[in-house]
Amino acid sequence: MNIQRIEEFLISTETHLQIQSLFAECFPEYPKGRSYFKQVPSFRFLVWKDQQLIAQLGIEYRMITIDGQTVSIFGIVDLCVAESFQSQKIATQLLQQTELLALENDIDFLVLVTGDHDYYRKHGFELVQNICRWLMINKQQTLGIGHRRIEESLMIKALSNKVWKKGLVDFLGAIF
Numbered sequence: 001m002n003i004q005r006i007e008e009f010l011i012s013t014e015t016h017l018q019i020q021s022l023f024a025e026c027f028p029e030y031p032k033g034r035s036y037f038k039q040v041p042s043f044r045f046l047v048w049k050d051q052q053l054i055a056q057l058g059i060e061y062r063m064i065t066i067d068g069q070t071v072s073i074f075g076i077v078d079l080c081v082a083e084s085f086q087s088q089k090i091a092t093q094l095l096q097q098t099e100l101l102a103l104e105n106d107i108d109f110l111v112l113v114t115g116d117h118d119y120y121r122k123h124g125f126e127l128v129q130n131i132c133r134w135l136m137i138n139k140q141q142t143l144g145i146g147h148r149r150i151e152e153s154l155m156i157k158a159l160s161n162k163v164w165k166k167g168l169v170d171f172l173g174a175i176f
């Protein structure tokens with residue numbers, strides 16, 4: 001098994017097709033024929049077994065503001081592992097590598113949006129209840145600005161000495 005880190009713009013068409021197949025297997029609701037949901041990530045970890053893509057984790061490198069304070073984040077998107085390779089700690093390794101890279105590069109927080117809290121709690125994430133502002137995108141069209149509490153979905157992991165405050169979180173772009 002080989003874990004590759006790759007910038008989004010370097011990913012070949014063939015690999016994008018493999019990402020699409022993996023998403024179709026892991027996320028039945030995922031838009032067909034796309035390897036990103038709202039907007040492309042900055043880079044990804046791709047896990048290969050021989051020539052087959054078996055897992056991926058996308059990362060949005062972003063500056064956001066929390067209660068007026070600017071912080072750097074890695075937003076984690078579309079973490080998935082092909083079914084026949086699950087429960088072998090592959091996702092755990094991807095989360096560990098993401099955290100290590102973030103720590104080495106002074107990123108303040110890991111952030112993700114999920115309804116599935118238990119898995120990420122086990123990896124040190126906590127649920128937060130901030131009111132958020134973000135660019136609303138649907139079916140590849142900008143619809144406006146969302147501004148409300150994101151109930152039971154926003155999870156964060158603090159990596160620096162910055163505190164995640166209770167005020168407005170401005171994503172300065174689309175939510176992921």
Ligand SMILES: CC(C)(COP(=O)(O)OP(=O)(O)OC[C@H]1O[C@@H](n2cnc3c(N)ncnc32)[C@H](O)[C@@H]1OP(=O)(O)O)[C@@H](O)C(=O)NCCC(=O)NCCS
Pocket residue numbers: 026027078079080081082085086087088089090091092093113114115116118119
């Ligand atoms: C969730 C997922 C990424 C985990 O990948 P993985 O490589 O199997 O995870 P790991 O091997 O690191 O961890 C497996 C452990 O997590 C547990 N686990 C898996 N999914 C879980 C969930 N949704 N909630 C709580 N625990 C979960 C497994 O039962 C297993 O427990 P064990 O170690 O006690 O046996 C994978 O199951 C997957 O791709 N699922 C479909 C897509 C998805 O839901 N992605 C997350 C979107 S937010």
